[in-house]
Amino acid sequence: CDALIHAGLRDRLLLPTSPSYEARIETWWALNTRLRPWCLIQPHTTAEVSTALTALLNTTTSTTTTTTEYSAGAGDWHIAIRAGGHSVNPHANNIDAGVTIDLGALNATTYDRDTNVASIGPGGRWKDVYAALREGWGVAVAGGRDGGVGVGGFLLGGGLTYFMGRRGFACDAVRAFEVVLANGSVVEATRDNEHGDLWRALKGGGGQFGVVTRFDVDAVPDRDLAYGIRFMDARYAPALVDVLVDFTDRYEEGSGDALVAFLTYNASINAGAPVAAAIHVNTDGERDSPGFAGLNRIPSLQPDSTRAMPLADAASESQLSSGTWNAGATLSFKNDARILSHALALHSQLTASLSASLAPASFQSTIFLQPLPAFLGAISARAGGNILGLGSSSHHQQQQTRNAIIWTGAVAVTTGPRDLAVARTALMGMARELRDFAEGLGGGDGFVYMNYADAAQDPLGGYGAGSVALLRDVAARYDPLGAFQTRVSGGFKVSRVVGV
Structure with missing residues (x-):
């Protein structure tokens, strides 16, 4: 942190002795990510970010982006970068022995x-x-x-x-x-x-x-959304699976509909019985969109909640509560009712296993299921392409001509890191078993959505050989000494991708 002081950024530092430091640490979403860096640096401008990076990495620069070298004095400790602090992976956006660059003030x-x-x-x-x-x-x-x-x-x-x-x-x-x-x-x-x-x-x-x-x-x-959440008894989860499969296969480019199905266990709701649910949204504000006709035929635990809502209000309503120890994992597979039904069964097994090893009231488990339609690759291509590999000629050639589902498993624990370790191990086991089941039916898909991935997963490798090659070239051109591969702790690194 002395390097930042010497660089003229003293007024942007939060040190562990400051009440402001403690208050800021508490804004990380998951308790397991509330690490304690030696200091937080909160730049207010792009120029201050540049000054901070230069001081922390202690670089000297020529007139090109490819001739950079480290000079002595800043040490070799690590750096973390935080934007919103919402990842469940502990070192994705924070660090213990090092400095966290907190971008919260860059919020205009x-x-x-x-x-x-x-x-x-x-x-x-x-x-x-x-x-x-x-x-x-x-x-x-x-x-x-x-x-x-x-x-x-x-x-x-x-x-x-x-x-x-x-x-x-x-x-x-x-x-x-x-x-x-x-x-x-x-x-x-x-x-x-x-x-x-x-x-x-x-x-x-x-x-x-x-x-x-x-x-x-x-x-x-800017239009008000038609936004609703439909809650169902878990015995209707198979019917919800059928609705999701049909919705995904009928999903057409240009549709204003969006659907996220989920199954959740929380001992404090529905007398401790699992609940099935679906968030359904029409971005044109069409309250009775025909795309949700099948969903609306499933009996609901509550009156219809669909209503006009500004996007900001919908985002607030969908905001997940903080203050628990969290883990998550994700994968994708063919839009196939057999695989989705197995996902439901595995979640029931997970809930039973965790209820036996943890206090039933100490955890919540959820699986989210959402469409990954084949047409996304075409939208990306018209926009100049992205790095995700969907629809590319070199990746998922068979898989990405068919519709798929993104599955996400999540656990939240109230009783501390030891119980989180138990829950995370069980969650990752569920993910592996579901992946193997899907592959056994020819329905596997290598795409792993980065923002929901566990730190042990490999979303970059799932993008395919062409995307990985470009990522390696970009890393070599813009960061030739590998500072962001080795000194910046968080996130997924192309240098760690193997076998692609």
Whole structure:
């Protein structure tokens, strides 16, 4: 931290002796990510991010981005980068023995009517971004569904939104990234400039090439959503599976519908019995969209909750509570009722296993199921491509001509890290068993959505050989000494991908 003081950033530091440090640590979403860095540095400008990186990595720079070397004095301890702090992986955005660069102050949202582009800081949270765009300019962007999620990690990981039927992944709407590289230089990466390779790599490649300090994103008209959550007795979960399979196969590009099905166990609700549910949204505000006709035929535990709602309010309503120890894992597979039914059975087994080894009231377990339609690759291609590999000629050639499902498992524990370790082990076992079952039916799919992945998973390797090759080339060009591969602790690294 002395290096930051010597660089003139004393006023941006939070030290462990400060009450502000303690208050800031408590803003990390999951308790298991509330690590204790030697200090937090909170830059307010891109220039301050550059100064901080240069001081921490102690780099010297020539006039090009490819001739950088470290000089002595800053040590070799590690750095973490935090935008919203919502990952469940402990070192994704924080660190114990090192310095965390906290981008929370880089949270401005502006809009240019001439270009229809919103410029958004990485430290913003989606509910605030939506509110600012609606109140200031009457527009929106296709961003996060959970209002507490930060902008930076969400967009760099791809981004699942309510607008996927028309816009694809959230990263497909990013026109430009402002990026501070390891040597402190600042570049703007766009589709058509000399940094087009970096632009594509950042669209799903994570924060492993530099610190993004601004995202320029195509705006969309701001309309109230038709938003609802339908809760069902778990005995109707098989019917919900059938609805999801049919919805996914009928899902057409241009649709304003979005559907997320889930099954959850929480001892404090429904007398401790599992509950099936579905979040259903129409982005045109169509309350009785025919796409949800099958869903509406399933008996509900509550009266119909569908109502007109601003995007910011929907994001707030979908915001997950913080203050627990959390783990999550994800995979994808063919849109097949047999695989989905097995996922339901495995969740029941997980709940029974954890209830036997932990106090039943000490944990919550959930599986989320959402469409991954084949047409997403075409949307991405028209937007200049991303790095996710969906629809590419070299990756998932058979799989990505068919519709798929993204499965996500999540556990939340109230009783501490030891019980979290038990729950995470069981969760990862469930994920492996489901993957093996899907592959046994010829329904496996290597795509692993980065933002939901456990640290032990390999989303980058799942993008395919062509994408991995580009990621390696971009890392070599923009970070030739590998600072973000070795000194920045968090996220998934192309240097760790094997066998691709």
